[in-house]
Amino acid sequence: MPSALTNFTECIARELSAVDDRFHAELSSDLRCVNTLVKHVSRFRGKMLRPCLVLLSGKACAASELGDAHVTLATVVEMVHMATLVHDDVLDEAELRRKGATINHLRGNEAAVLLGDYLISHSYHLCSSLESQFASRLIARTTNQVCEGELLQIENRNNIDLDDQTYLKIITLKTAVLTAACCTLGATFAGADERRVKALETYGLSLGVAFQIQDDILDIVGDTSTVGKTLGIDIEKGKMTLPMIHFLRTAPAEHRALLRSLLASRDADKVERIRNLILPSKSIQHARDRAHELVDRAREAIADLPDSEAKRVLDAMAEFVVTRPM
Amino acid sequence: MPSALTNFTECIARELSAVDDRFHAELSSDLRCVNTLVKHVSRFRGKMLRPCLVLLSGKACAASELGDAHVTLATVVEMVHMATLVHDDVLDEAELRRKGATINHLRGNEAAVLLGDYLISHSYHLCSSLESQFASRLIARTTNQVCEGELLQIENRNNIDLDDQTYLKIITLKTAVLTAACCTLGATFAGADERRVKALETYGLSLGVAFQIQDDILDIVGDTSTVGKTLGIDIEKGKMTLPMIHFLRTAPAEHRALLRSLLASRDADKVERIRNLILPSKSIQHARDRAHELVDRAREAIADLPDSEAKRVLDAMAEFVVTRPM
Numbered sequence: 001m002p003s004a005l006t007n008f009t010e011c012i013a014r015e016l017s018a019v020d021d022r023f024h025a026e027l028s029s030d031l032r033c034v035n036t037l038v039k040h041v042s043r044f045r046g047k048m049l050r051p052c053l054v055l056l057s058g059k060a061c062a063a064s065e066l067g068d069a070h071v072t073l074a075t076v077v078e079m080v081h082m083a084t085l086v087h088d089d090v091l092d093e094a095e096l097r098r099k100g101a102t103i104n105h106l107r108g109n110e111a112a113v114l115l116g117d118y119l120i121s122h123s124y125h126l127c128s129s130l131e132s133q134f135a136s137r138l139i140a141r142t143t144n145q146v147c148e149g150e151l152l153q154i155e156n157r158n159n160i161d162l163d164d165q166t167y168l169k170i171i172t173l174k175t176a177v178l179t180a181a182c183c184t185l186g187a188t189f190a191g192a193d194e195r196r197v198k199a200l201e202t203y204g205l206s207l208g209v210a211f212q213i214q215d216d217i218l219d220i221v222g223d224t225s226t227v228g229k230t231l232g233i234d235i236e237k238g239k240m241t242l243p244m245i246h247f248l249r250t251a252p253a254e255h256r257a258l259l260r261s262l263l264a265s266r267d268a269d270k271v272e273r274i275r276n277l278i279l280p281s282k283s284i285q286h287a288r289d290r291a292h293e294l295v296d297r298a299r300e301a302i303a304d305l306p307d308s309e310a311k312r313v314l315d316a317m318a319e320f321v322v323t324r325p326m
Numbered sequence: 327m328p329s330a331l332t333n334f335t336e337c338i339a340r341e342l343s344a345v346d347d348r349f350h351a352e353l354s355s356d357l358r359c360v361n362t363l364v365k366h367v368s369r370f371r372g373k374m375l376r377p378c379l380v381l382l383s384g385k386a387c388a389a390s391e392l393g394d395a396h397v398t399l400a401t402v403v404e405m406v407h408m409a410t411l412v413h414d415d416v417l418d419e420a421e422l423r424r425k426g427a428t429i430n431h432l433r434g435n436e437a438a439v440l441l442g443d444y445l446i447s448h449s450y451h452l453c454s455s456l457e458s459q460f461a462s463r464l465i466a467r468t469t470n471q472v473c474e475g476e477l478l479q480i481e482n483r484n485n486i487d488l489d490d491q492t493y494l495k496i497i498t499l500k501t502a503v504l505t506a507a508c509c510t511l512g513a514t515f516a517g518a519d520e521r522r523v524k525a526l527e528t529y530g531l532s533l534g535v536a537f538q539i540q541d542d543i544l545d546i547v548g549d550t551s552t553v554g555k556t557l558g559i560d561i562e563k564g565k566m567t568l569p570m571i572h573f574l575r576t577a578p579a580e581h582r583a584l585l586r587s588l589l590a591s592r593d594a595d596k597v598e599r600i601r602n603l604i605l606p607s608k609s610i611q612h613a614r615d616r617a618h619e620l621v622d623r624a625r626e627a628i629a630d631l632p633d634s635e636a637k638r639v640l641d642a643m644a645e646f647v648v649t650r651p652m
Contacts, residue, residue, distance in 0.1 A: 116439075120446065127462075128459050128463045
């Protein structure tokens with residue numbers, strides 16, 4: 001796992017390795033052309049954040065070792081996430097993902113649309129192998145919401161007047177409901193009671209929103225070689241994010257006017273100029289503060305859990321989500 | 327239901343109307359922008375072939391009236407089909423579908439990708455509302471295969487040497503496994519025994535292959551105003567279909583050479599010239615003959631079913647599939 005989370009995952013190393021095997025077993029096909037595409041997409045698997053959330057939530061609630069269901073669920077959420085990445089790259093027309101060329105850039109939008117469909121289909125297929133319908137229902141409800149979030153996002157493209165509330169609704173739907181589902185599934189399949197499941201759901205939801213705010217901050221302040229994906233895309237694609245929304249509400253009038261005119265322009269150095277305008281303002285810090293508040297909420301939610309290695313890792317991961325440089 | 331199948335569906339009119347209601351109930355969202363897109367896509371719902379197959383297979387096997395599970399399943403397969411249509415139109419860059427502008431043409435590829443995702447997510451969501459996992463497993467396995475078929479198809483784009491066998495594999499995966507699944511589900515949920523389920527699966531599979539061959543024939547010989555969707559797309563997109571494959575194997579050498587050079591060209595009147603070359607040949611009739619053989623196989627498969635209105639309609643539908651002008 002090529003990841004800055006590696007330090008955190010010692011206590012679930014065995015399960016993560018099983019997730020890897022399950023991932024490849026589920027996606028392998030009789031058709032060579034399918035395997036070639038899947039092989040490429042596997043190369044830009046990333047931090048395995050979502051499988052980690054399933055497994056750690058499970059461990060933090062389980063009386064005994066995790067069984068096969070947790071490995072299945074962790075693989076399912078990784079596939080769902082990969083599917084959204086592949087389709088996102090079509091939407092974003094991105095060329096770079098995890099330091100490798102994106103599928104759409106390499107093989108065209110058609111292959112990318114179909115590969116995303118293949119991943120999502122296999123995620124439901126794998127999920128339906130479980131005995132109960134509980135996970136299938138939760139995963140499908142979650143992907144319904146992810147699609148709604150994405151649709152709301154493109155509806156608000158170039159909406160310079162986007163407010164905080166709608167921004168939060170978009171990122172909750174497109175990112176946080178899935179991280180919440182990971183924690184809910186992990187806890188539920190470990191036999192946790194309702195109150196504890198709810199606590200982990202709150203943890204996952206807050207962490208997901210914080211994670212997306214950090215992503216949006218990195219899109220402005222990040223360094224492409226560290227982050228490993230095309231940056232400045234939010235600006236290019238007219239996606240308003242928290243730092244920009246804050247800037248347009250609080251910066252001096254002439255700065256606000258300049259940002260508005262830059263956002264509307266098609267200048268080649270538009271992204272660079274917007275960065276230079278926002279970086280010295282208080283708006284990046286404002287977004288960081290909001291993300292930190294959410295991390296605090298996530299950590300509070302699990303404070304009552306009995307002490308365990310898994311709980312300590314969940315606690316540290318919440319912090320990592322908003323300090324990561326990638 | 328604006329369809330030439332209307333005459334066939336009297337015996338399932340009540341259930342089809344319930345499918346319509348279920349379809350809208352499942353897809354309705356709190357978000358206005360989502361409802362607007364869904365409303366548009368609903369306008370080009372078509373023949374309802376797949377829901378009809380679920381319901382008629384159910385009726386043909388059931389001892390009593392069909393229950394709610396059949397309505398659910400019929401809605402699920404229609405949503406799966408709509409999702410593939412919406413993504414197909416992105417792949418094909420089509421502008422016209424069922425006499426209305428396609429989503430991608432109206433709202434851009436992004437909305438079309440996401441709307442397809444929304445439809446597929448809701449189809450699994452609705453399917454997971456059933457008590458047993460049987461349908462979820464079959465539907466997910468089927469969509470796995472549909473994706474494989476589509477990927478195999480784009481892998482063979484512009485492959486002038488495509489053989490019959492690979493062509494049949496492509497259309498079986500991308501079209502016929504879903505029609506087969508419709509019949510399997512309809513029969514299974516009506517309590518049919520294994521032999522009868524198998525008979526209906528064979529019916530659905532043969533009918534699906536025949537249906538796709540007829541679609542491919544219409545793409546060459548059809549009239550846009552009757553068929554109601556952009557034609558000549560197979561040629562434009564380098565998709566080799568049965569009439570072309572046959573022509574390249576059997577036509578006089580100079581005709582074969584002309585087709586090869588036309589397929590490789592970028593002439594504006596390429597589609598027209600290819601039509602004019604193939605129409606007088608025996609290749610359209612060859613494809614029609616193959617489709618009719620499959621229809622015979624479909625009808626044979628259900629010959630042993632006890633007589634019923636539903637069985638007679640299934641029989642007539644098989645014939646309709648290869649004689650329809652749209």
